[in-house]
Amino acid sequence: MPILEISVAAATAGAAIIGTIWKVHSGVVKKTTDHEKRLANIEHTNNIQEIKINNIEKNHGSLDQRMANIESTVVELKIQNAEILQILKGGFYGKNKNMVN
Secondary structure, three states: OHHHHHHHHHHHHHHHHHHHHHHHHHHHHHHHHHHHHHHHHHHHHHHHHHHHHHHHHHHHOOHHHHHHHHHHHHHHHHHHHHHHHHHHHHHHOOOOOOOOO
16 A cells, blocks of 8 residues: 555656646746747837838938038028128118118
8 A cells, every 4th residue: 555655646746747847848938939029029120210210311311411411501591690680780770781761
């Protein structure tokens, strides 16, 4: 009888060990699958962003070109503002030749 009890106890312990190993294995597989899904999602997002950047550069030029365009626009606006101020100052003091009285 003790051999039967030992055999049952050994079988129960073996089943518990196998169950534990299976649970750990399935947890690792699930985490690996989740990480792979996240990586695929990140790669997909990066590809979309790269396409958007390429389209922006294609339509508007590179970052350096866009910055140069902005700087050029700012300089033009400053010149126009200075001209407007000069006209207004001349008109205020009655010295503006461009305005018709």
